[in-house]
Amino acid sequence: MSLQATTSQTVGPYFRIGCTWLNRDDIAGKGVAGERVTIEGRVLDGDGKGVPDAMLEIWQANSQGKYAHPDDQQKKPLEQGFIGFGRVPTDNEGKFHFTTIKPGQVPGPGGKPQAPHLVVSVFARGLLRRLITRIYFPDDPNNSSDYALGLVEPERRKTLVARRVTGRDGALAWDVVLQGDNETVFFDC
Amino acid sequence: MANAASPSQTPESNAPVACYRRPFAGTQPPHLHPPYASSIKRAPQKPLVYLAHTLSEITGPVFPRETANPKASDLTRQHKGEPLGERIVVSGRVLDENGRPVPQTLVEVWQANAAGRYRHDRDTHNAPLDPNFTGCGHALTDDEGRYKFITVRPGEYPWKNHYNAWRPAHIHFSVFGPAFATRLVTQMYFPGDPLIPYDPIFNCTADEKARNRLISIFDWETTLPEEALGYKFDIILSGRDATPMEDLT
Numbered sequence: 104m105s106l107q108a109t110t111s112q113t114v115g116p117y118f119r120i121g122c123t124w125l126n127r128d129d130i131a132g133k134g135v136a137g138e139r140v141t142i143e144g145r146v147l148d149g150d151g152k153g154v155p156d157a158m159l160e161i162w163q164a165n166s167q168g169k170y171a172h173p174d175d176q177q178k179k180p181l182e183q184g185f186i187g188f189g190r191v192p193t194d195n196e197g198k199f200h201f202t203t204i205k206p207g208q209v210p211g212p213g214g215k216p217q218a219p220h221l222v223v224s225v226f227a228r229g230l231l232r233r234l235i236t237r238i239y240f241p242d243d244p245n246n247s248s249d250y251a252l253g254l255v256e257p258e259r260r261k262t263l264v265a266r267r268v269t270g271r272d273g274a275l276a277w278d279v280v281l282q283g284d285n286e287t288v289f290f291d292c
Numbered sequence: 293m294a295n296a297a298s299p300s301q302t303p304e305s306n307a308p309v310a311c312y313r314r315p316f317a318g319t320q321p322p323h324l325h326p327p328y329a330s331s332i333k334r335a336p337q338k339p340l341v342y343l344a345h346t347l348s349e350i351t352g353p354v355f356p357r358e359t360a361n362p363k364a365s366d367l368t369r370q371h372k373g374e375p376l377g378e379r380i381v382v383s384g385r386v387l388d389e390n391g392r393p394v395p396q397t398l399v400e401v402w403q404a405n406a407a408g409r410y411r412h413d414r415d416t417h418n419a420p421l422d423p424n425f426t427g428c429g430h431a432l433t434d435d436e437g438r439y440k441f442i443t444v445r446p447g448e449y450p451w452k453n454h455y456n457a458w459r460p461a462h463i464h465f466s467v468f469g470p471a472f473a474t475r476l477v478t479q480m481y482f483p484g485d486p487l488i489p490y491d492p493i494f495n496c497t498a499d500e501k502a503r504n505r506l507i508s509i510f511d512w513e514t515t516l517p518e519e520a521l522g523y524k525f526d527i528i529l530s531g532r533d534a535t536p537m538e539d540l541t
Contacts, residue, residue, distance in 0.1 A: 105391075229335070
């Protein structure tokens with residue numbers, strides 16, 4: 104039996120009615136080990152204007168590189184209650200923020216470890232299907248050998264790596280540029 | 293080939309974990325669809341980078357049962373009084389492309405009220421709000437992948453996409469499925485709605501059969517006598533591919 108996946112449609116401008124109940128901007132929660140980070144940024148359209156009606160969903164492993172999911176068969180510890188899911192809306196200026204822990208390395212193709220990363224879905228009015236991207240961490244020595252970063256032209260890789268915010272410990276900045284010169288790398292996956 | 297030491301092997305079965313299938317040609321919308329004006333400044337212009345599924349994409353949030361409020365599937369009982377409009381039952385199954393049910397997965401819905409107005413700050417349409425209707429709900433599918441919502445039929449409403457633009461009646465659906473790769477947001481339409489052929493959002497997908505699967509089916513089996521009409525809407529999520537994850541190196 105072979106069916107075809109249902110067609111994607113935009114979330115439209117009013118998704119907050121149905122989606123706000125599941126907003127989570129503290130992804131790791133209390134009692135979860137790891138280096139705490141705050142990630143903040145903006146979603147920008149082709150005119151450089153903030154997108155006020157976007158929503159990001161984040162999925163990540165814990166600090167050991169273990170996903171809270173039955174298909175992750177690695178023998179690594181997992182905190183009870185850790186889900187690894189976040190959902191954050193943008194505000195009137197297109198800004199968003201969330202806090203979490205830096206995840207550990209998870210295996211990539213051939214079992215080779217990937218650099219620590221978060222996977223992100225972007226939903227908004229005007230997006231007929233979600234956009235998929237990743238957030239990597241600045242100065243991580245594993246970035247240079249990462250599978251997904253290696254697929255990207257060198258000059259565009261920086262769109263996937265968060266920047267340190269000077270003067271604030273653990274604060275990282277990362278923007279989603281939907282189109283234009285500094286367009287964020289989006290993945291087909 | 294699969295590496296014996298690979299951490300993504302299943303120790304019990306020794307079977308590598310499989311990836312999810314990519315969409316069939318034409319069955320998913322492009323990012324840019326100019327008749328839908330909002331896509332013009334928001335669609336990426338550079339080609340997407342093809343990524344083989346890794347453990348990050350074949351896993352996804354597993355919500356504990358208590359995440360879902362069992363009362364959230366009846367949108368007609370969220371306030372003191374009954375909402376205005378025609379009561380309906382919307383039900384169906386969440387299946388994968390192999391026809392297997394997707395159990396215990398979160399389904400979220402949101403919609404306009406019977407007059408075609410959303411309870412949202414940015415909806416300025418001159419139609420009345422209903423104090424007894426918020427227009428949102430959620431449910432977890434059961435072990436057979438079934439879900440059911442009780443709600444009112446949403447009204448059609450004007451939007452400013454082009455001159456005299458009206459959206460057909462629709463309910464927004466958000467479904468997680470078993471993995472990050474299976475996440476889906478879509479819209480369900482109603483059979484016989486005369487606005488459907490004119491809707492740029494409905495029409496964004498090239499494949500006509502795929503588009504038409506967004507139209508629910510009137511269903512006597514779930515129609516409640518003296519109470520509510522039944523509409524059936526099955527949702528298909530990307531299924532497992534035959535290719536194991538480790539073979540995509």
